[in-house]
Amino acid sequence: MSVSLEHYLVVSAVLFGIGLWIALAKRNAIIILMGIELMLNAVNLTLVAFNRFVTLADGRPALAGHVFVIFVITVAAAEAAVALALAVSVYRTRSTVDIEQIDLLKR
Amino acid sequence: MDGFGVTAAFWGLSALAVGSALGIMLARSLLHAVLWLILAFAGLAGLFVTLSADFVAVAQVLVYAGAVGVLVVFAIMLTPNSQTGNSETRMVGPGLFVASVVSGIMVYIATQTDWSTAARGDFPATALEIGTALTNRYLLPFEVASVLLIAAMVGAIVLVRAARDEPERRELAGEGEGEVNTAEAAGREVVAAGSHGGH
Amino acid sequence: MNVLANWWDLRSLANPVNGLLGWLRDKGWDEIAYIVSGSIGAAAIGLFLGVAMLALIWVERRVIARIQIRRGPNRVGPQGLLQPVADAIKLMQKESLTPRLGDKWVFWLAPLLLFIPTVLTLGVVPFGDGMTVADLNVGVLFIIAVGSVMPLVVFMAGWSSNNKYSLLGAMRTIAMVLSYELPAVISLLSVVVLTGSMQLGEIINFQKDHNTWNVFLLPLPFAIYLIASLAEIGRSPYDIAEAESEIVAGYHTEYSGMKFGLFYAVELANALIIGGLFAVFFFGGWWTYYLDVIIPSWVLFFVKMLLGYWLFVWARGTVPRLRIDQSLKFSWQFLVPMGLLNVVLVAFEVALWYQLDAPGIILAPFAVINWLLTAGLIVGYVRLLKLEHTQTPRRLTLTEDVGIVTHVPAPSAAGYSAAGGSPA
Numbered sequence: 001m002s003v004s005l006e007h008y009l010v011v012s013a014v015l016f017g018i019g020l021w022i023a024l025a026k027r028n029a030i031i032i033l034m035g036i037e038l039m040l041n042a043v044n045l046t047l048v049a050f051n052r053f054v055t056l057a058d059g060r061p062a063l064a065g066h067v068f069v070i071f072v073i074t075v076a077a078a079e080a081a082v083a084l085a086l087a088v089s090v091y092r093t094r095s096t097v098d099i100e101q102i103d104l105l106k107r
Numbered sequence: 108m109d110g111f112g113v114t115a116a117f118w119g120l121s122a123l124a125v126g127s128a129l130g131i132m133l134a135r136s137l138l139h140a141v142l143w144l145i146l147a148f149a150g151l152a153g154l155f156v157t158l159s160a161d162f163v164a165v166a167q168v169l170v171y172a173g174a175v176g177v178l179v180v181f182a183i184m185l186t187p188n189s190q191t192g193n194s195e196t197r198m199v200g201p202g203l204f205v206a207s208v209v210s211g212i213m214v215y216i217a218t219q220t221d222w223s224t225a226a227r228g229d230f231p232a233t234a235l236e237i238g239t240a241l242t243n244r245y246l247l248p249f250e251v252a253s254v255l256l257i258a259a260m261v262g263a264i265v266l267v268r269a270a271r272d273e274p275e276r277r278e279l280a281g282e283g284e285g286e287v288n289t290a291e292a293a294g295r296e297v298v299a300a301g302s303h304g305g306h
Numbered sequence: 307m308n309v310l311a312n313w314w315d316l317r318s319l320a321n322p323v324n325g326l327l328g329w330l331r332d333k334g335w336d337e338i339a340y341i342v343s344g345s346i347g348a349a350a351i352g353l354f355l356g357v358a359m360l361a362l363i364w365v366e367r368r369v370i371a372r373i374q375i376r377r378g379p380n381r382v383g384p385q386g387l388l389q390p391v392a393d394a395i396k397l398m399q400k401e402s403l404t405p406r407l408g409d410k411w412v413f414w415l416a417p418l419l420l421f422i423p424t425v426l427t428l429g430v431v432p433f434g435d436g437m438t439v440a441d442l443n444v445g446v447l448f449i450i451a452v453g454s455v456m457p458l459v460v461f462m463a464g465w466s467s468n469n470k471y472s473l474l475g476a477m478r479t480i481a482m483v484l485s486y487e488l489p490a491v492i493s494l495l496s497v498v499v500l501t502g503s504m505q506l507g508e509i510i511n512f513q514k515d516h517n518t519w520n521v522f523l524l525p526l527p528f529a530i531y532l533i534a535s536l537a538e539i540g541r542s543p544y545d546i547a548e549a550e551s552e553i554v555a556g557y558h559t560e561y562s563g564m565k566f567g568l569f570y571a572v573e574l575a576n577a578l579i580i581g582g583l584f585a586v587f588f589f590g591g592w593w594t595y596y597l598d599v600i601i602p603s604w605v606l607f608f609v610k611m612l613l614g615y616w617l618f619v620w621a622r623g624t625v626p627r628l629r630i631d632q633s634l635k636f637s638w639q640f641l642v643p644m645g646l647l648n649v650v651l652v653a654f655e656v657a658l659w660y661q662l663d664a665p666g667i668i669l670a671p672f673a674v675i676n677w678l679l680t681a682g683l684i685v686g687y688v689r690l691l692k693l694e695h696t697q698t699p700r701r702l703t704l705t706e707d708v709g710i711v712t713h714v715p716a717p718s719a720a721g722y723s724a725a726g727g728s729p730a
């Protein structure tokens with residue numbers, strides 16, 4: 001059997017689900033960030049798969065998917081840098097990155 | 108295009124990516140979780156190769172497995188007290204429920220929709236075409252992305268910068284401090300103010 | 307690669323392989339040809355790595371001994387040639403210790419994973435005319451990407467040892483590799499901009515077509531890449547992370563037996579590969595001014611590769627070790643700005659070249675301009691940073707650099723002991 005677009009989409013959906021689960025259920029802020037990165041990666045997989053299997057109307061190869069993935073990677077890298085810096089600076093003031101203990105606004 | 112090799116690679120790499128992603132959830136140690144994450148990124152890069160997206164695959168390895176992986180490792184080393192546990196909150200059950208519902212809806216849509224796919228020959232060299240597209244049609248987003256990167260870099264430096272007079276933490280992250288100081292040295296001219304809003 | 311090449315033409319070892327594959331395809335055995343080509347590539351890389359390791363240990367020890375006016379290993383076999391075999395047997399016999407509180411799996415995996423970047427990089431290196439396992443069209447980026455995984459493996463090794471010296475050594479190595487990755491990438495960017503391709507084969511073809519080596523056109527990227535790659539593979543003078551005479555052995559402190567041997571072997575292999583990449587990027591790869599018509603191209607490539615490696619050994623034998631802050635400062639304050647300036651310069655020249663639609667001879671004035679500008683940039687930048695005085699040894703320069711001792715008025719009679727004993 002050959003690999004079709006649906007296969008990639010299903011893999012991507014499963015990865016997205018796992019990333020969402022990590023982001024929702026974990027206690028450590030850095031691990032939550034990792035879940036978000038995983039979700040972004042799942043979306044990247046979808047974009048590349050569509051780019052591979054769908055052709056433009058005039059028959060030219062589509063490139064928008066690849067270009068979009070490049071931008072997503074760029075933004076994700078920037079996001080990772082800022083979010084991890086936030087985690088480090090939260091740690092400096094609160095001595096923890098446990099999201100359940102960072103609850104100053106609830107009190 | 109789909110020989111036996113591509114099919115086998117797809118199933119193997121998918122299993123690798125999904126398994127490693129579950130590994131992040133199940134790992135007991137934070138560092139193991141990071142290693143699983145990097146393995147998942149590597150598996151995804153392999154999946155990109157099976158989609159004949161060579162440039163994106165290499166960029167994935169470079170940025171995610173390399174740069175983001177090292178960043179996360181440094182972040183974990185710089186927050187040492189929380190180093191041991193990778194535990195969950197109470198939300199583990201509800202989180203699994205929400206995630207499976209979202210995932211199930213997406214799987215349902217993906218399998219039920221009649222995608223108008225077209226078989227296409229292999230994409231021999233995407234690097235040149237991506238470069239051309241980035242400097243012509245997508246020039247404005249490209250420039251905006253570079254501005255974003257600068258802003259993120261400066262922001263990250265400002266956030267983690269230690270004040271001059273504050274004694275620095277030197278637990279496990281001995282040389283990690285050295286790294287931060289290097290980043291400071293690089294950005295010293297652009298950073299004017301200190302960072303300690305919290306104090 | 308010449309299409310009409312005969313299978314017995316050993317100037318490129320690709321010819322017999324292609325002859326064999328063509329014969330298999332003629333028989334209609336496409337799958338077998340597929341498998342055979344893959345196995346030949348893997349076997350070639352494996353054989354190369356194995357032979358290179360054994361040879362390099364001997365070369366390294368003998369050359370270092372020459373530099374230090376010793377004899378080096380000369381007892382086992384003729385001229386000590388069998389010494390690497392003896393070393394390997396000794397390492398295999400040693401007990402392979404695992405720290406009890408360490409992370410057993412990660413500790414085990416790290417030395418094995420360290421081989422992956424090395425082997426993958428070898429896959430894109432053109433060993434001769436057409437002798438590449440996979441000439442990727444994103445080859446340069448591939449090499450950088452594969453190399454960027456290295457710090458993580460180093461971290462795995464250092465962290466899983468559950469030893470603070472290992473962890474500190476790993477962190478130092480990572481800080482060093484990250485700081486020097488940037489200048490290395492920037493200097494390769496100059497090469498890519500000039501040659502207009504990221505494919506290693508095309509980079510060689512550019513040099514062949516224009517009858518030049520890139521080193522004549524890009525002296526500054528060559529120097530930057532030399533320094534940065536030295537630091538990236540952690541060789542002297544950038545081996546502070548594992549400085550064996552000052553701190554314990556860095557991230558592989560806890561490793562013993564063959565696992566330590568693997569770290570050592572990967573270090574040697576990386577040095578050799580960097581030598582090969584030098585040849586590809588700056589010295590024309592296998593192409594050597596028509597010499598490759600007579601001498602097999604792969605012999606030329608190996609000679610260049612070994613010369614590059616010998617340069618590293620030379621540096622190890624002669625250049626004193628840098629402190630971690632000195633080396634990081636040098637990267638960020640000197641190499642990165644120089645590299646960026648050079649990229650802009652090269653891009654401008656290439657744009658001019660395409661704009662004028664000029665013949666290839668225009669590269670000659672570019673070379674002159676680049677050499678002059680390189681000299682000017684280095685001298686000017688050194689003046690700007692006021693670095694020149696650190697070269698002339700004065701009293702207390704070491705402590706002045708760190709900022710511990712700002713200034714001690716030289717006592718006229720007491721000399722060094724008084725000044726050193728009481729820092730102001």
